[in-house]
């Protein structure tokens with residue numbers, strides 16, 4: 710049986726994963742209507758799907774351990790971006806926030822001697838390391854590219870390959 714404090718923390722994380730899914734869906738939709746960013750759009754559509762899977766994994770874990778996985782209310786995410794760089798900056802900022810939140814729950818699980826939850830969360834710890842690395846790599850690429858149109862063309866064309874190199878999971 711989950712402690713109330715752990716169930717609450719895990720449900721907050723459910724909310725955060727759902728917010729991630731929404732945020733990346735909005736990025737996908739924004740990229741989808743920009744000229745020449747089909748690769749970026751596909752990247753964020755996939756990223757959004759993955760975040761939903763992360764949410765489900767948590768929700769079902771809470772239920773399996775005798776808690777109640779709460780489907781959260783969600784605020785509207787950022788819908789538009791001034792540039793590709795600002796979009797990917799938001800992506801990195803968001804992932805860093807999620808990592809902090811996962812670390813806090815890991816800390817709580819240890820403090821409460823909930824080793825099952827601690828063990829379960831290790832998957833998320835690894836996942837966040839991969840996603841942070843991916844987000845950093847993509848931001849560094851965009852920094853190098855600057856306003857260079859052929860660089861941006863290649864970035865969009867190759868983004869799925871960066872993803873494969875930077876992270877893989879589930």
Ligand code: OFO
Pocket residue numbers: 726729759760763803804807836837840
């Ligand atoms: Fe849920 O993987 Fe990052 O945020």
